[in-house]
Amino acid sequence: MAAGEEESLRLLGLHVSPFALRARMALAFKGVSYEYIEEDLFHKSELLLSSNPVHKKVPVLIHNGRPVCESLVIVQYVDELFAGPNILPADPYERAIARFWAAYIDDKLFPAWVGVMRATTEEDRGEKLKETYAALQNLEKAFSECGNGKSFGGDSVGYLDLALGCFLPWFVALRMMFGVEVIGAANTPLLAAWAERFGETTVAKEVLPEPGEAVAYAKKLQAHRASLNK
């Protein structure tokens, strides 16, 4: 940038998108100011379509006019660019382990959870719930091996706290919608205690929506899908 020009930082998001929440928590954690732009995914803006022509999805971070897409890429970019406490661990091995589990969340937990939300039969929902539980069991094990027992990031919030924490409103939404508790004292005691603590952190309080908002959005999506199938 030319000297004297102002830094410009905009985030295209959706208030209940776990991936957008991840990016927003990273920015909040670093204490960075930015302009937040809520997208309507039923009518995507020209800015979203031109900034993320490949996936056409939120979040997109636009830094001095240059877009960065994909939530984990954004979190790492924010971590590398801005001062403040580290999001990724400083040690290369711990960083590798954090990256491994973050990829696991996106590759295994996310599709299972989406499957629960979109299932059209009880049988299908049961199957996807099983996959969700299995993924969270693996993450329970990961939690016991990473960090210091308080959070994935040790004493402070870290990469995996953001990577998994962005789903917390949706886990509560699952209970409200289908009466299932995917993180709980019985199945995942460590994650259940972590979720409680993470919910009390400043970034979570500042950024995460009420679970009721997730439920309302899920119902809007269901109605939309039903209208397409008519």
Place this chain on the structure above:
Amino acid sequence: MAAGEEESLRLLGLHVSPFALRARMALAFKGVSYEYIEEDLFHKSELLLSSNPVHKKVPVLIHNGRPVCESLVIVQYVDELFAGPNILPADPYERAIARFWAAYIDDKLFPAWVGVMRATTEEDRGEKLKETYAALQNLEKAFSECGNGKSFGGDSVGYLDLALGCFLPWFVALRMMFGVEVIGAANTPLLAAWAERFGETTVAKEVLPEPGEAVAYAKKLQAHRASLNK
């Protein structure tokens, strides 16, 4: 490690696995010596199962007894840990763009290519081939925007060169098996020229197998699947 102990670096791989090739090219690029252990995926070793209990897949890099799994995680770990030329770009924005496209290769190109290999009908193969071409069209565009036109990594080999280059023997194998040219002067002139140049680099020559080996392995897998369906 205690002083006096020797560094130990082992890689569990498979000679034709694109993901294992990616990790091996990263190690070759850094000029790091390691013990290579070829896995038999029909009879996975105890070492593989215990080192990667979550996915049970190659590659696994075992550094001083501690496993690192997932090829892109391994490449970044190798880049951060060992001296020598950088694999990821030094600039945070360029790094973000490289990470975006590497994720794209794994999320879009890889499943499309696997679909071509595993298709059991011509219709299904045609569908997956279309997806492969579409993904490579996007990567052609990415290539024109990244690097300096010679390679994704600019003057030297970089993250995306390894991320995509590991598939080159398999693209030739597709031609040998099904008569299709997914990277070629007609559809993807920039990638076609890049593939030629990349094939001439030291890491590619040192690590990539002959396409005939990929074809032989694909036929072995086909025979295995056929025997399971009997």
